[in-house]
Every structure is written in structure tokens, then in C-alpha cells.
Amino acid sequence: MSAVTTIDESPSTPPPRDARSRHAGGKRPPGRTWRQALRRDWQLYSLVILPLLFFLIFRYLPMIGNVIAFRKFEPGGSVLGEEWVGLRYVRMFLNDPTFWQVFGNTIIIGALTLLFCFPTPIVLALLINELRGRRVKRFVQSVSYLPHFLSMVVVAGLVMELLSVDGPVNQILSKMGSDPIPFLQEAGWFRTIYVSSEMWQTVGWGTIIYLAALTTIDEQLYEAARIDGANRWRQIWHVTLPGIRPTAVTLLILNIGTFMAVGFEKILLLYNPLTYPTGDVISTYLYRMGIVSNSFSYAAAIGLFEALIGLTLVMSANLISRRTVGASLW
Amino acid sequence: MVTVDRTRGYQIFRVINTLVLTGVLVVTLYPFVNIVARSFSDEFAIRAGKVNLFPVGFTFRTYEYVASDPTFWTNYRNTVVYTVVATAIAMFMTTCYAYVLSKRHLKGRKILIGIAVFTMFFSGGLIPNYILISSLGFTNSIWSIVLPNAISVFNLLVMKAFFEGMPTDLEEAAAIDGMNTYGILLRIVLPLSKAVLATMVLFYAVSFWNSWFAAFLYMSQSDLFPVTVYLRNLIAGATTGTSVGADATDLTVATNIKSVTMVLTVIPILVVYPFVQRYFVKGVMLGAVKG
Known part of the structure; x- marks a missing residue:
């Protein structure tokens, strides 16, 4: 993800505060790579696995599940619907007086x-x-x-x-x-x-x-x-x-x-x-x-x-x- | 201060203020008092509109009646079980995530925070959630209540703020002594976090105790309902409560029963409330600092 911004341990000069280095996330210890971070803090990272799974399954999957708004969904059929129908349902509710x-x-x-x-x-x-x-x-x-x-x-x-x-x-x-x-x-x-x-x-x-x-x-x-x-x-x-x-x-x-x-x-x-x-x-x-x-x-x-x-x-x-x-x- | 406050206008204000706040107290408490009075009242008195602040025709009959309904006890026990299990799981998940989020040096911390905070402002919505839970096979099981609500982002941020405010010396010392992250969290951090843990347990327990919609949505067997759904069905007139005891007093017995069930549902919260209220307030403040 941010492998591009591998500045590595270059303690002589602090990394410039440009957009790239800010994207790397870790401001405090300048330019640590993901590999180094993982090796050092793997125990901390291991603690987030279950919570991340929770967010993924119960928060982000339903967001993706919203594609059925643009697909025909049949109860008992595929969870993500059967076929694309475009904006049919959007038009439908826009024309629905209720x-x-x-x-x-x-x-x-x-x-x-x-x-x-x-x-x-x-x-x-x-x-x-x-x-x-x-x-x-x-x-x-x-x-x-x-x-x-x-x-x-x-x-x-x-x-x-x-x-x-x-x-x-x-x-x-x-x-x-x-x-x-x-x-x-x-x-x-x-x-x-x-x-x-x-x-x-x-x-x-x-x-x-x-x-x-x-x-x-x-x-x-x-x-x-x-x-x-x-x-x-x-x-x-x-x-x-x-x-x-x-x-x-x-x-x-x-x-x-x-x-x-x-x-x-x-x-x-x-x-x-x-x-x-x-x-x-x-x-x-x-x-x-x-x-x-x-x-x-x-x-x-x-x-x-x-x-x-x-x-x-x-x-x-x-x-x-x-x-x-x-x-x-x- | 005292001299300034002696002005006439301020005196008048103080009288009005007292009156207004007394009014607020009365309005806040009245529904509780009324429902308790009804729960002990004779059905005819309620029907005649006589019950106000005190029971009329004092009777335990309605309590006995509700207590004799096995479904009520099953549902009540369900609520206890769901609350305990859900709170335990939620505490585990929230503590793990909050502790990690509180480590400022951690790479990717911002992303992890973002993942959580974004869900506060955008959610998948009812229908995709319903489809998800159904297709996971969670219907008619405790997991439909527990797992989808395992982390409340608000609670997460409260806990994170607390962990961030803790001095790090002890943790560092323990790390130098060779203790690993899990040990530090379990033996150093958590024992020092009793206040916030208590607050979180209360937040979660109350919200799970009170929750009804997930159960209402995903459960169809009445022996699995929590007591809130039992009550919901009573007030919606959908259970046997209204038709049992078929005599002329049907309707008012139902009113009585509703009152009793409400009292019994609320009682655990009312009992612990005076003792734990300050924890709630503390929790909200912690959350507000870093909301």
C-alpha cells in the first residue's frame, strides 16, 4: 500500500513533510516499512485481527451488499442478486408517491x-x-x-x-x-x-x-x-x-x-x-x-x-x- | 459573588428557575410513578381512570399473573444470558482494538481508526444487513444479537481515549523486563483501567439489556425472545397476554400486565442506576474529549 514511500532508516535527514511521506502513516518513527513494523509490533497487530474481521463482515460487507439496489434480488437466490438492472429500482422509488x-x-x-x-x-x-x-x-x-x-x-x-x-x-x-x-x-x-x-x-x-x-x-x-x-x-x-x-x-x-x-x-x-x-x-x-x-x-x-x-x-x-x-x- | 446575586431580578430568576426545574423533575418522573402505581392497582380502578400517583385497590394479583407465565421467565432468562454473553464478547473485541489504536507509534494506526470511524457515518443499511445475517444462518440464534453489535465505535473511542491518557512508563518497564504485548495488556494495563472497564461493561450491558430490534427481526421462536420482545408483543397486542384469562376484564388485565412487565423489565436498571450513574457520566466525558 505504501511500499512506494520506503524511505528506510535514513537518520541523517528527517523525511520531508510532503504528501508522500504523510501517506506513509508513521510520522513519529520516520519511514518505517510495513515489514519492519510487522516484525516489531506483530503482537499488537494480532490483536486487531478479530475486530477487523468484525468490521469487515458486519459493517463493510453490508455496504457492498448494497449492490442489490442495482441488481435483481431473489430471496433464496444469490446474496448479491441475480442480474444487473441498472437504475430500475432508483427510478421506481423516485416515481413512487409513497x-x-x-x-x-x-x-x-x-x-x-x-x-x-x-x-x-x-x-x-x-x-x-x-x-x-x-x-x-x-x-x-x-x-x-x-x-x-x-x-x-x-x-x-x-x-x-x-x-x-x-x-x-x-x-x-x-x-x-x-x-x-x-x-x-x-x-x-x-x-x-x-x-x-x-x-x-x-x-x-x-x-x-x-x-x-x-x-x-x-x-x-x-x-x-x-x-x-x-x-x-x-x-x-x-x-x-x-x-x-x-x-x-x-x-x-x-x-x-x-x-x-x-x-x-x-x-x-x-x-x-x-x-x-x-x-x-x-x-x-x-x-x-x-x-x-x-x-x-x-x-x-x-x-x-x-x-x-x-x-x-x-x-x-x-x-x-x-x-x-x-x-x-x- | 453574593453581593451581585442579591439583585431583585436575580432573586426572581432563582424562584422561576426552581419552579422550572421542579417541573422538569415532575415530568421526568411522573411516567415511572404512574406505571408503578398501575402495576399494583386493581384493574377496574385503572379502567375508570382513577390511578394516578398511588395504587388504587392495591393488589399483587397482576404480578402473580405475570410471574405464572413460563414464557415470561424464559424470555427474562434469555435477556440475562444474551446480555452477559454479548457484553463479554463486546468487551473483548473493544478492548483489543482500542488498546492497539492507542499506540501512537503503530504504523497503519490512522487507517485502523478510519476503518472504525467511517462506520459511524455510513452504514450498509437494514436490508443488506438482514440478508447477511440470514445467509450466515444466524436467524433464531443468539449470534444474530451478539455478533453484529460486538463493537460500538463510540465505546471504542472512549476506551482509546482512556488508554492514550495512561502513563506509558510501566508498560515500557514491563517490556524491558521481557513481558510480551499480551502480558502487558492483561497484567499491567487492564488492572489499571478498572474504571473505564466498568464504564464500558455498563454501557454495553445496558444497551444489550434494552435492545429488542435485532431479536425482533431475526428470531421467530417465542422461547428465544428476550424480554423486550415479549413486552413489545404485549404492547402491540400480539401475544396471548390479551386473550388469556377470558373474562370480562380482558382489556384491563392487559393494561395491568403491560405495566407489570414494564416495571419488571426496567427494574434491574433502576436498581443499579443510582450506583453506577457516575460511571456513565465519566464515560461520556471521556468520549467527548476525543469525540
Whole structure:
């Protein structure tokens, strides 16, 4: 792979920092060949064999398996499909009105999630940070993390129980004199339910990183701000918020990158044919197309499309943030 | 600080802040309290919408009912077995890879990191995975749950960050004494990494305990299900739970049963949670430093 850049042990001059030497990988010990590296570190390399096999089989093979998006696949036939059909399946889903509906749903649910679930941990972290006693602070944190540790099935179960016709929410409604609402059967409620349960689950856990970032802000900055006559709000605006900005940007990038990957498991558990018009997303649609109706190639084409969008999103978000704020993931 | 904080505006803010955070606590805890109250309540009370924070018509009947279902216990035991086996394998794989990745001098290290990190941003997708697992013959076996999730890249990076932060003197000394890499890892590095190992075990154990989709997808025999799939089938109304005990109270017995099953599924996590929570937080911080 990098045998071209065999500079060998030439201790007199450090290798020039050109593109070639950087490709050789080992910056520290200048120009060690693969053979030498293997002889020296074979025990270390031996440790990566199983993990590499794991990545190869369970992560990279499925990527290759996506060729069935362009091949005709028969259940029980060849794993990689029978014959090339070009872009047939791509054209098929581009002409499928249901696809565009679930595409729109994915974007709307993704955008709503981002809109509500990205800023709330920041706000909550700022509020928790203003609490006085250590004990109280710790208690609030512990409680708010709790929902993060629940299985999605339990979360879905809780949502269903809370919103059932005889559940607590409808109890309150009936006390206020309105009729019970079958929330989970009404398409108009699905996104609200999805986003609010998402918030319930993620907000507390999301504060951890911000609270950590808050503790790293230099106390002297606050001191200086106070001497300049800044009140509490100005301190938050001019010291606290800039202090957590890099963290916030990094998380925003991550969130944008996973924007399309709206909670497949939760939607699968919560939706039903009545709420398909608002709740069905790309991942659930391709699940039904592929696993339930056995249209593997068609579903794979949709899945590949979704994955490519995700990759594009995360790369562009990363690029933009590196250009504008100088923070990036890699 | 105190003098500045005495302003009127800030006092008002503190009151509001306390109220808001109390509200957050209530909203966070309410579903738990409600479900526990339901699990101990009489079915008629639930049906009449009387159960809120406390059980109404306190009864153990539902617990006895759920406990008398052999499938429930089989599935519960499956969850325990799957969690233990999967966590053990995941720990082995993750530790090996993370330790190697933490060796800065290693040739090809960047490539090895890249191989792992790339999978965070691009994955094969559901269908190719499904075809792969099916054609490997993993359906209806524990391997369909364990092997495809043997390394979480996030956990891997956390561990790598920890190993990178360790002082290397001891390792070097051991190497000079003639200890090989495996010995160094087992006898020097791991004993010094108990904190991160504990964190990783918890991360993996919780995620395997909670996982349901892989089992749902690849398993068709109900005696192989983990308890999460049992619960999923209950809430989706697909198991016998709703039709057993055919009397007038069918529907509410089902609600009761759901509550009890949820409580029993969550309980192991709730019990260990207060003690291990700080490890989770530590783990996230480690990951955040080098995310």
C-alpha cells in the first residue's frame, strides 16, 4: 500500500513533510516499512485481527451488499442478486408517491427533532448550572438522565399508557370537560408525540456534555466581566455562551448528520396504519417494503439513498463548521 | 459573588428557575410513578381512570399473573444470558482494538481508526444487513444479537481515549523486563483501567439489556425472545397476554400486565442506576474529549 514511500532508516535527514511521506502513516518513527513494523509490533497487530474481521463482515460487507439496489434480488437466490438492472429500482422509488410522502415526513420529523431537542439541553444545563447546593444539583441531574437508560420498548409502552383513552392525559382532559382523544390513532398528533417523547428521553442526558463544558470556563472571565459591571444576564451572554459554543457546534454537526436517521425503532413501535400519513418515515417504509413485503432490492435502493444523504449531510455540516467557526469533527 | 446575586431580578430568576426545574423533575418522573402505581392497582380502578400517583385497590394479583407465565421467565432468562454473553464478547473485541489504536507509534494506526470511524457515518443499511445475517444462518440464534453489535465505535473511542491518557512508563518497564504485548495488556494495563472497564461493561450491558430490534427481526421462536420482545408483543397486542384469562376484564388485565412487565423489565436498571450513574457520566466525558 505504501511500499512506494520506503524511505528506510535514513537518520541523517528527517523525511520531508510532503504528501508522500504523510501517506506513509508513521510520522513519529520516520519511514518505517510495513515489514519492519510487522516484525516489531506483530503482537499488537494480532490483536486487531478479530475486530477487523468484525468490521469487515458486519459493517463493510453490508455496504457492498448494497449492490442489490442495482441488481435483481431473489430471496433464496444469490446474496448479491441475480442480474444487473441498472437504475430500475432508483427510478421506481423516485416515481413512487409513497416514497415522497415518507421522505417529507422524515424531513419534517427530523427538523422538528433538531429544533426542539438540540437547544433544550443547553437551556436545561444553564438552569441546572445556576442551582446552588451540590446535592440538589446532583439530584436533578440524576433524575434527568434516567429516561436515557430505558429500552425503546419501555418508552413506547409508557407513551402508549400515558396517552391511552383511560390514561392520565385523558384523565386531565376529561376533568377539563373535553372528550377523550385517542392520541395514537390520530395522525395529527403523531409528530407532537414523537418529538415530546424524544425530548423527555434525551434532554437530561444531553446536558452532561454542556455541564462539563460549563465547568471548564475560567472563573476569572466571570470576575473580569463583573468588574466591567456586567450583570448576571450579560455574564451569561458574554462569557457562558461563548464558553460552550465549540461544544454546541460539534453537537449540532452530529445532530445534522443524523438528521435523517429519525428514531426508526420508536416510530416502528408507535405508529400504525392510521398514523402513516404523518408518521411513516423512510426507514420504516423500507422496513415494510423489504422485510415485510420481500422487495429487497427496492428497499435497498431506498436505504442506500438515505445513507448517502446522511453521509453528505454530515460531511457538509463538518465542512461548513470548519470554515465558519473552526470547529470540526475531523 | 453574593453581593451581585442579591439583585431583585436575580432573586426572581432563582424562584422561576426552581419552579422550572421542579417541573422538569415532575415530568421526568411522573411516567415511572404512574406505571408503578398501575402495576399494583386493581384493574377496574385503572379502567375508570382513577390511578394516578398511588395504587388504587392495591393488589399483587397482576404480578402473580405475570410471574405464572413460563414464557415470561424464559424470555427474562434469555435477556440475562444474551446480555452477559454479548457484553463479554463486546468487551473483548473493544478492548483489543482500542488498546492497539492507542499506540501512537503503530504504523497503519490512522487507517485502523478510519476503518472504525467511517462506520459511524455510513452504514450498509437494514436490508443488506438482514440478508447477511440470514445467509450466515444466524436467524433464531443468539449470534444474530451478539455478533453484529460486538463493537460500538463510540465505546471504542472512549476506551482509546482512556488508554492514550495512561502513563506509558510501566508498560515500557514491563517490556524491558521481557513481558510480551499480551502480558502487558492483561497484567499491567487492564488492572489499571478498572474504571473505564466498568464504564464500558455498563454501557454495553445496558444497551444489550434494552435492545429488542435485532431479536425482533431475526428470531421467530417465542422461547428465544428476550424480554423486550415479549413486552413489545404485549404492547402491540400480539401475544396471548390479551386473550388469556377470558373474562370480562380482558382489556384491563392487559393494561395491568403491560405495566407489570414494564416495571419488571426496567427494574434491574433502576436498581443499579443510582450506583453506577457516575460511571456513565465519566464515560461520556471521556468520549467527548476525543469525540
